[in-house]
Each structure stands twice: as C-alpha cells, then as structure tokens.
Amino acid sequence: MARLGMLIDLSACVGCAACAVACKMENQVPAGASRLWIREREVGRFPNLAVEFRPEQCNHCENPPCVPVCPTGASYQTKDGLVEVDVAKCIACGACAAACPYDARFTNKKGGYADKCNFCAHRLAKDQQPACVETCPAYARVFGDLDDPNSEIAKVLKAAERSDVLRPDQGTRPKVIYLNAPSKKGLTQEVSDS
Structure with missing residues (x-):
C-alpha cells in the first residue's frame, strides 16, 4: 500500500495563494471557508528579516x-x-474539528457536514495530482508515495537539507512535510493569514 503525503518547499513558496484558489475552485468550497490557507510570518532578527509563506491544510x-x-x-x-x-x-x-490540532476542519454550512482537504481524492482516482500541486507556479509542492524510494516525493525528501512538520509534539505523525523552513533560531512572529 502507498503512504501518500505532500512536501511543501518553503524556500520556493512565494505566497501567491494559487494553491488556495485552485483548491476552492476544484472542491467548490463555500465562500468564507477554506481547505487550504497561507500563513505569513516574519522570521529572523533585525536587520536580517525575511518573510515565510507557509501553506497549511x-x-x-x-x-x-x-x-x-x-x-x-x-x-x-x-x-x-x-x-x-x-x-x-x-x-x-x-x-472532529475540536480534536484536530491544526484547525484544518470546518463545517460546510451549505452541505451540513465536516469538510477539509482530502488531497483531491477524486483527482487521485484518475491518476491526477491534487489541484494545489498542479497549480503551483513555483513548483513548491510535491505529492506521492512517501514509502516508494523511486517516487519523486521520496527523492526530494531524501535530498532536502531540512524537513519539519507542524506540531510534532502532538504525536499525530503528519504527512504534510515542510522543507527548508527558516532556522528556528531568532525571533519569529506570526503576522497574518491569507
């Protein structure tokens, strides 16, 4: 069996939100809700500051x-x-929304059910990539089988200098993995959500 996951290279992400727009359109996400969003943070110490765009889902x-x-x-x-x-x-x-440590679920008021990213399962069934991966103009996303050593995702992960997941302390073992996040040294401050 495959172990499907996604890599997001934070050094490549430019915060354009094409992934979030593609997700909304592909999955007909109601206005005011999101399956995918972009967090923007200032990282570093003055005068060596940078902005990190971190897609979350x-x-x-x-x-x-x-x-x-x-x-x-x-x-x-x-x-x-x-x-x-x-x-x-x-x-x-x-x-389920209360149990999620990533705030990744919402109630789809139009349909009356819990909603969230499903890696575009309907596209995967047709051997297509998730809409966010296919749409990213910076090629910051890679999707595939984490356990297949010949897959692109496994090769990219192996070659990465740094990889991290959100909230590892929760013990959930996330399969959305961030590459090349800024060093945790220095001041970080969350600025806004896009």
Whole structure:
C-alpha cells in the first residue's frame, strides 16, 4: 500500500495563494471557508528579516485524532492513509474539528457536514495530482508515495537539507512535510493569514 503525503518547499513558496484558489475552485468550497490557507510570518532578527509563506491544510496524519472521536464513523482513514469524511454519515457535531490540532476542519454550512482537504481524492482516482500541486507556479509542492524510494516525493525528501512538520509534539505523525523552513533560531512572529 502507498503512504501518500505532500512536501511543501518553503524556500520556493512565494505566497501567491494559487494553491488556495485552485483548491476552492476544484472542491467548490463555500465562500468564507477554506481547505487550504497561507500563513505569513516574519522570521529572523533585525536587520536580517525575511518573510515565510507557509501553506497549511489537513495533514492526513498517520495517527489522526479526528477519526476516533467521530461518533458515526464519518471520519475515517483509507488504505493509502488519507483521512476522509463520509458526508452521508456526518452529523456536523464538530467533534472532529475540536480534536484536530491544526484547525484544518470546518463545517460546510451549505452541505451540513465536516469538510477539509482530502488531497483531491477524486483527482487521485484518475491518476491526477491534487489541484494545489498542479497549480503551483513555483513548483513548491510535491505529492506521492512517501514509502516508494523511486517516487519523486521520496527523492526530494531524501535530498532536502531540512524537513519539519507542524506540531510534532502532538504525536499525530503528519504527512504534510515542510522543507527548508527558516532556522528556528531568532525571533519569529506570526503576522497574518491569507
């Protein structure tokens, strides 16, 4: 079985939000909601400051806290490790959203169910890349099987100088992995969400 994941190279991301727009259009995300967003942070110390653009979304965790808390089984994990929502079973109770340490879920008010990134599962079924990967003009995203040593994602991850995940202290083992994040030395301050 594949272990699907995504790499996001923060040294390549320019914060254009093409990924977020592509996601909204591809998945018909209602106005005011997002499956993917961009955080902007100042990193470094004066006078050596830089801006980091960090796209965030569901991390498709190997140990997803959102799955066991779902009272109806609507939140589940596929054989490939994707964390999905069966909208027919979802009662929009919000338990999964409360359990997610990444704030990656929202209630789709139009449909009445929990919603989030699913790596464009409908596109994967047609052997296509997720819309955010295909759209990125900076080629900052790579998607594929993390366990296949011949896959592009495995090769890029192996060659990366630095890799990190969000909130490793949570023990969720995220499969959205950030490459080339600025050094954790120095002052960092979150500025805004796009």
